[in-house]
Amino acid sequence: MSHLHTPQDKSALIARIRRLKGQIEAIERAVESERACGEILHLVASVRGAIGGLTAELIEAHLTHHVREAADPEARRKGAEDLAKALRIYLK
Numbered sequence: 535m536s537h538l539h540t541p542q543d544k545s546a547l548i549a550r551i552r553r554l555k556g557q558i559e560a561i562e563r564a565v566e567s568e569r570a571c572g573e574i575l576h577l578v579a580s581v582r583g584a585i586g587g588l589t590a591e592l593i594e595a596h597l598t599h600h601v602r603e604a605a606d607p608e609a610r611r612k613g614a615e616d617l618a619k620a621l622r623i624y625l626k
Contacts, residue, residue, distance in 0.1 A: 543595065550588050557581045589624065593617065 561577045600613030 547588075547591075550584070550591075554581065554584050554588065557584060593621075596620075 557577065557580055561574060561581065564574045564577055596613065596617055600616065601610055604610035604613050
């Protein structure tokens with residue numbers, strides 16, 4: 535996504551990122567305190583799910599604003615190209 539479209543978009547994304555940061559820090563604390571492997575795996579799975587949710591939200595926003603609602607065919611082509619490039623990297 536080349537830019538955020540509203541202040542609410544930015545606030546919501548920042549909130550999600552801060553929750554992810556807290557989840558990552560919880561994994562670090564769990565490893566440092568030698569918690570059970572199962573507990574750590576559960577924390578890691580939660581982070582993976584949260585990252586997946588954030589990724590889906592960003593893809594949906596990009597599709598909406600830079601492909602579906604693009605002002606002209608060139609902007610739509612660029613939006614689709616940018617998304618394809620990001621997906622190639624993401625799916626490696």
